[in-house]
Amino acid sequence: MFLALLLALSMAASTVTGVVKDGNGGAVAGATVAVRTQTGAEEQTVTGPDGRFSIETALSGITTLVVKADGFAEKQQPVGTGDIEVVLAPARVSETVIVSASRTEQRLGNVPASVSVLTTEAIRTSPAVVADDVLRQVPSFSLFRRTSSLVAQPTTQGVSLRGIGPSGQSRTLVLLDGVPFNDPFGGWVYWTRVPLMSVDQIEITEGSASSLYGNYAMGGVISILTSRPTRRTIEAKPQFGNYGSRKLDFFASDRWNTLGASLEGSLFDTDGFTIVAPRERGPIDNEANVVYRNFTGKVEYDPTDRVHARFRAGTFSENRLNGKVGELNDTTWTTASGSVRALLPDNSTLQGSLFLDNEDSHFNFLAVSNAAAARDLVRLATDQRVPVDGIGGAVQWQKVFGAKNVFTAGTDLRRVEGESQEDAYVAIAGAAAGADKVTLPANLSVRRLSGGAQKSAGFFVSDIYTPIDKLVLTLSARVDRWQNYNGHNRETTVATGRPAANNKDSIPDRTDSVVSPHVAALYHVTNRVTAWAAFNSGFRAPTLTELYRQFSVGAVTTRPNDQLVPERLLGGEFGINVEPISNLTTRFTVFDNRVKDPVSNVTMTASQPNFATVCAGLAAGNCVQKRNLGRTRIHGVQTDAEYRLGTWLRLGGAYIFNAATVTDGGDPALGGNLALVGLSLAQVPRHRGSFQASYTNPKYVNLSLGVQISGLQFNDDLHLQAIPAATLTEAGYDTSITAGLPGYTSVDMTASRDFGPNLQLFFGVQNLADTVYFVQTNPSTIGTPRLVNGGVRVRWAGR
Numbered sequence: 001m002f003l004a005l006l007l008a009l010s011m012a013a014s015t016v017t018g019v020v021k022d023g024n025g026g027a028v029a030g031a032t033v034a035v036r037t038q039t040g041a042e043e044q045t046v047t048g049p050d051g052r053f054s055i056e057t058a059l060s061g062i063t064t065l066v067v068k069a070d071g072f073a074e075k076q077q078p079v080g081t082g083d084i085e086v087v088l089a090p091a092r093v094s095e096t097v098i099v100s101a102s103r104t105e106q107r108l109g110n111v112p113a114s115v116s117v118l119t120t121e122a123i124r125t126s127p128a129v130v131a132d133d134v135l136r137q138v139p140s141f142s143l144f145r146r147t148s149s150l151v152a153q154p155t156t157q158g159v160s161l162r163g164i165g166p167s168g169q170s171r172t173l174v175l176l177d178g179v180p181f182n183d184p185f186g187g188w189v190y191w192t193r194v195p196l197m198s199v200d201q202i203e204i205t206e207g208s209a210s211s212l213y214g215n216y217a218m219g220g221v222i223s224i225l226t227s228r229p230t231r232r233t234i235e236a237k238p239q240f241g242n243y244g245s246r247k248l249d250f251f252a253s254d255r256w257n258t259l260g261a262s263l264e265g266s267l268f269d270t271d272g273f274t275i276v277a278p279r280e281r282g283p284i285d286n287e288a289n290v291v292y293r294n295f296t297g298k299v300e301y302d303p304t305d306r307v308h309a310r311f312r313a314g315t316f317s318e319n320r321l322n323g324k325v326g327e328l329n330d331t332t333w334t335t336a337s338g339s340v341r342a343l344l345p346d347n348s349t350l351q352g353s354l355f356l357d358n359e360d361s362h363f364n365f366l367a368v369s370n371a372a373a374a375r376d377l378v379r380l381a382t383d384q385r386v387p388v389d390g391i392g393g394a395v396q397w398q399k400v401f402g403a404k405n406v407f408t409a410g411t412d413l414r415r416v417e418g419e420s421q422e423d424a425y426v427a428i429a430g431a432a433a434g435a436d437k438v439t440l441p442a443n444l445s446v447r448r449l450s451g452g453a454q455k456s457a458g459f460f461v462s463d464i465y466t467p468i469d470k471l472v473l474t475l476s477a478r479v480d481r482w483q484n485y486n487g488h489n490r491e492t493t494v495a496t497g498r499p500a501a502n503n504k505d506s507i508p509d510r511t512d513s514v515v516s517p518h519v520a521a522l523y524h525v526t527n528r529v530t531a532w533a534a535f536n537s538g539f540r541a542p543t544l545t546e547l548y549r550q551f552s553v554g555a556v557t558t559r560p561n562d563q564l565v566p567e568r569l570l571g572g573e574f575g576i577n578v579e580p581i582s583n584l585t586t587r588f589t590v591f592d593n594r595v596k597d598p599v600s601n602v603t604m605t606a607s608q609p610n611f612a613t614v615c616a617g618l619a620a621g622n623c624v625q626k627r628n629l630g631r632t633r634i635h636g637v638q639t640d641a642e643y644r645l646g647t648w649l650r651l652g653g654a655y656i657f658n659a660a661t662v663t664d665g666g667d668p669a670l671g672g673n674l675a676l677v678g679l680s681l682a683q684v685p686r687h688r689g690s691f692q693a694s695y696t697n698p699k700y701v702n703l704s705l706g707v708q709i710s711g712l713q714f715n716d717d718l719h720l721q722a723i724p725a726a727t728l729t730e731a732g733y734d735t736s737i738t739a740g741l742p743g744y745t746s747v748d749m750t751a752s753r754d755f756g757p758n759l760q761l762f763f764g765v766q767n768l769a770d771t772v773y774f775v776q777t778n779p780s781t782i783g784t785p786r787l788v789n790g791g792v793r794v795r796w797a798g799r
């Protein structure tokens with residue numbers, strides 16, 4: 001009996017506590033801390049905002065404490081007794097662990113792909129209050145319109161990497177903790193949904209990833225990873241800025257043995273600013289702004305050291321004024337997701353996930369009655385509501401064979417159903433403006449219900465093979481099949497109650513499939529030089545919005561096209577990474593991508609087939625339709641460098657030359673336009689660059705400086721639209737620019753000071769010089785002016 005009691009006591013739970021610091025003595029929050037036995041069993045936790053950790057464990061024979069943190073080298077040391085202090089050293093860039101490029105954990109230095117990583121440090125030293133403004137540090141990243149999501153209508157927030165197919169619909173898959181984040185109906189991204197304060201790392205895979213992820217990943221992947229629940233932690237970040245901007249971020253969490261839970265949220269409000277250039281501004285132009293609320297709860301459960309389960313649920317709401325009197329959009333979105341990961345008896349890993357989306361968006365569009373004159377009269381043109389439901393899931397199995405092969409196989413499925421419920425209005429002939437002399441009355445003309453459903457399924461296999469220590473080979477392939485069904489465009493003329501000319505009660509179903517292979521190799525020439533090459537293939541199926549939903553921007557209306565076919569990509573890249581001296585990392589990459597049948601906004605002319613049907617009621621030049629072009633080529637070079645001087649100073653810079661051109665305008669008999677051949681793709685500048693410098697010393701001050709440079713880009717496919725010369729002159733630009741949107745340079749800065757482990761004061765400025773840069777023509781709209789914000793970050797953590 002006595003021996004049994006001794007055995008029970010030896011197996012009873014014990015507590016391992018300590019603190020993780022950097023070389024300057026500052027706390028390292030969000031570090032993963034594990035206690036590990038000689039047999040390989042381990043239990044984990046995460047450090048709180050003060051760097052402290054506490055692990056209650058029943059493991060016996062614990063010998064090693066393993067600590068990993070973003071931006072630091074892994075540290076292992078004996079567990080010992082009493083309170084443990086762990087001091088981390090900065091990691092080489094190549095030691096950063098990433099997941100998105102291969103759907104498995106790999107060190108960046110062993111990944112044969114172009115990958116950029118934004119660390120916790122880079123995110124927290126940015127003055128940006130929304131995620132897309134943080135991502136602009138990476139020159140390959142761009143949105144369809146080059147302005148912030150603080151004022152950009154959501155459907156213009158589609159993300160493009162390296163200029164592959166810029167439009168409102170993303171060619172890049174965005175993941176939040178492994179769950180698809182793109183809008184299920186249109187593919188764009190609500191960047192205000194990103195819980196920025198709890199983001200630990202952002203991984204950007206710039207080559208095609210369709211061989212692993214299928215649809216949306218034709219142009220790459222952006223994976224956003226957030227903080228895990230930590231023990232008894234509360235963090236709040238209230239901040240205030242000019243233009244009446246107010247934001248509150250908070251994060252609260254706790255852990256109880258095998259269970260962890262957190263609640264996080266973000267609330268933002270701003271008066272906004274006028275986005276039409278001053279010279280062209282009229283009485284109808286007012287402030288564009290956004291008010292949003294984002295709340296998420298997470299639960300993690302680890303019943304054993306071999307099983308990890310996670311559940312996440314959130315609600316998001318956003319209300320916008322789009323810069324014209326009465327033009328607005330609002331969205332509500334509820335999400336839920338869950339996943340389970342298990343280590344099987346043969347030491348292979350099996351994981352599964354399920355996610356749900358329920359979204360309801362409302363948009364209206366106003367027609368400017370005299371856009372060329374005083375901009376003093378508008379009328380309602382379209383009012384849309386778009387309800388969307390989506391469900392998806394994935395299963396993945398992974399097994400390490402010997403010391404040379406990491407094999408992965410998986411499948412995923414997704415179904416999306418949505419409908420654009422639209423009321424279209426026409427002007428009342430001879431009607432006078434209302435008392436405000438700004439709005440004109442309009443008659444409801446057509447009711448349109450246009451939408452359908454899309455389901456897709458894919459299966460992939462991947463093998464990471466290391467035949468010798470210096471060589472890493474990656475082979476992957478994926479088969480995808482999808483179907484568009486229940487398509488319809490039911491149009492009713494309100495005056496008669498009868499179907500309109502374009503009425504289609506039913507649109508024929510379409511089914512397609514594609515195989516996406518990928519081959520890549522990386523070779524460590526020396527311990528400081530690495531070369532790699534990859535052959536990529538990818539695809540993207542048209543979204544429901546491209547197939548069924550129309551929209552307007554100013555006087556231009558874009559029609560959908562239910563005859564669109566999938567885009568296909570073949571491409572390759574070659575890169576070399578060099579570390580010429582300690583703490584200096586450089587990279588040079590050459591890329592070449594060829595896209596067949598790219599979906600683009602094509603300006604319709606009276607000579608094109610079906611012009612009268614497609615553009616009914618619209619003048620030539622004001623009618624655009626989604627069309628598959630023949631082919632495009634996107635090629636160029638990309639380079640970046642980073643230098644760290646100890647733990648205090650970090651310098652980084654990046655540049656991309658991007659030649660994105662139309663090589664085949666498509667068959668004229670099918671609506672193609674040979675005049676597009678040789679022209680640059682709209683919204684893709686040839687030159688982009690960035691520079692960052694940061695000084696981090698918690699004892700004194702933290703400072704950072706960022707510079708973003710963007711070259712000339714064109715607003716339309718034919719390169720005809722231009723900023724008026726008088727508007728250019730007023731903004732200080734050369735009037736010799738006869739088409740497109742001039743290039744610009746923007747400077748950001750932040751400063752912060754820690755007062756003990758629980759309090760930080762910070763101050764930031766975006767667009768420090770208040771540079772005027774143009775976003776769009778007709779009318780000329782401008783990007784964000786100088787934005788100033790400051791506040792406090794308060795942190796509490798208990799053992």
